[in-house]
Amino acid sequence: MNESLLLDHESADPPFRSEHDLLGNHQVPFDAYFGIHTLRAIENFPISGETIGCYPDLIAALATIKAAAALTNLDLGLLDEERADVIVRACEEVKGGALHDHFVVDVIQGGAGTSTNMNANEVIANRALELLGHVRGDYGRLHPNEHVNMSQSTNDVYPTALRLAAYRGVSALIVAMSALRREFEQKAEEFAGLLKVGRTQLQDAVPMTLGQEFSTYAVMIGEDEERLQDALLLMCEINLGATAIGTGINSHRDYAFIVCAKLRQMTGIPFTTAQNLIEATQDCGSFVHLSGVLKRVAIKISKICNDLRLLSSGPRTGFCEINLPPMQAGSSIMPGKVNPVIPEVVNQIAFEVIGNDVTVSFAAEAGQLQLNAFEPIIAHSIFKSVRHLRAGCTVLATRCVSGITANADQLRSNVSRSIGIATALNPFIGYAKATDIAREALATGESVLDLLLRKQLLSRHQLERLFDPDTLTKPGLLPESR
Known part of the structure; x- marks a missing residue:
């Protein structure tokens, strides 16, 4: 969709529909699935240029939660079957990848994620209206807040969506780390008989095998796979049903437990309702912990990349004990130069993840009283870390580690002279x-x-x-x- 159409409300092409909120009327592009609340967020938060639609796991998580809420409200007699059916159908379409380009609010936003929740409510409501045979914006038939958001608040929907999206993203990261670990294990076996000089403080130390050196990298990664699995358990405790601050106002007394059960059934993830919903609504400790583990992963993989760059340095005046597969020309002026570009890019991912963890720490600390308003930047930071670490592990495994070879003569010479x-x-x-x-x-x-x-x-x-x-x-x- 042309961004100028969203910002230039004086244009008559395409046609607009008029929507109303507490600030008054506003013209919304007629073909937009989002509504007035989303449009105000577009105007208020032109920050990063990245929309929430850039995070498919987050959008799918929001749709899953809205579907679970609709089914729960149907079971409790709070929502009629016709509306519940079309809400769920619309959610299924969004989960399947439809309409993600209508999730247009910036990932960095004020309001503790309210704009994200409103964006989801409006897109799902307008698609549900179409399924009922009505035009978008006909909220008298089906309303984003009254029906799609029934028994909910941003303050329980948004953090639950973050946990669901993080669970799926981290699970995919663990798969990528496992593949990287297996590549190091294969190299450890391949290099098992090659004696070399170990080094401490960059000085010659006692002998070891190149296989032992590579096996340590596999162990380091395997340990962090386990730490991430532990961190996933914290993502399973949710505050859905807490509504505004954790008291559950405007929801049925059985809603929290029923909606959690439905979410568990729909996702296969062992979600549980937090024992104290007021605490769970304001506390970002689980995100701090997850971010810290991601930082640990980044630091250790970056250290491995430092080693690979050192061990392959040369080819004539460095260590030159291993060869990294050549990926591209290394210089615009020096013929024949090849750089360790894959470890270098993974190093840079690590630097970013470390910075993201600092952001998460500050944002979590800045929470006040019954809510943390800074969860959007927490989400953005964690999702970037997970996405980039996953890509980095895959690239490191497939375009570097799998093609490493050993310089046996150099290893032997080093041992004899050490x-x-x-x-x-x-x-x-x-x-x-x-x-x-x-x-x-x-x-x-x-x-x-x-x-x-x-x-x-x-x-x-x-x-x-x-x-x-x-x-x-x-x-x-x-x-x-x-």
Whole structure:
């Protein structure tokens, strides 16, 4: 839809319909499914340029909640069957992806999400009116607030929708993380026999295998899959039925429990009604926790990307222990240069997620009394983090990790020249002699292995057993094992 048609109300093309709210009359584009409340939000919040329609999970969540509410109100005798039927049908269409371009309010908005809820009420009401055979805006037949929003408030619908959308988004993120973890597991198996030098503080340390190095990345990701699963449980406690502040005013005494059961049945998600709806309406702690876990995921994956960039640095003057698959030319001036662009983009996603977590923290802290007015920016921040992390994990898995190869010769050369391997000599020749060997190797460039043979400190047979990858990279390296 042409944005100028929404903002230029003097134009006669296309035709307009007149709608009324507490501020007076306003002209709404005749072909719009949204109404006057949405239009005022468009005018008031030209902030990010991103509409709530950019988040399909959120729109589907709103439609699911409106359908559950209509069915509950029907069961309680509060809504007639004809209206309930068309409301549910309209919601099913929206859940299926229809009319998302009519969810046009900015994701960043004042009013604690009221504009988002009103947008949903109006779109669903006007589509339901069409299903009844009436024109859009004929609210005497079916009203956005009186019927679609019956027994509800923004203050229970909006946070419940955020939880439902977050649950689905995070579930998809976990799937992407699992795929990334499996790629690292495969590489760990592929590189299991390749001995290399470990490093601490960027200095040579004791030997390990490249497989062990890659296995740690798989474990790090797997741990955070579990942490996200834990965080999902917090998304399952909802305040639907709380209405304005948690007292349940304007709703039936059985509404909260029935609508929760219907939502549970419709989504397959184990939703429960919060024990204290007043507390649940004002507390954003579950979002703070989820955002914190997302930050943890981002930080750990970013650390992995830092490692991949270091390990692949070069190709002649860096570590050059692994090769990342080349994705694109790396310079407009330097021929042959290839950059680690995939880890770099994932690093940048991590920086964004860390910033989003700061935003969520400030917004949650800024809540006052019985409501937090800043849930829209909390939602926007969390949804961006989830979406971008998911994309980042997928790109990292498919366009980087799966194609990594090892430079076996470079790994072998590094081990043979490393003085860090002298640590393995401690149980056999003592710390003092091992230190002397390390110092001499560093000063002369002679390998530790050659020095030990020349000084006859250990036999060749002993050294072969000592420098076996299986021996060097596991516990049990003691004199009695010679």
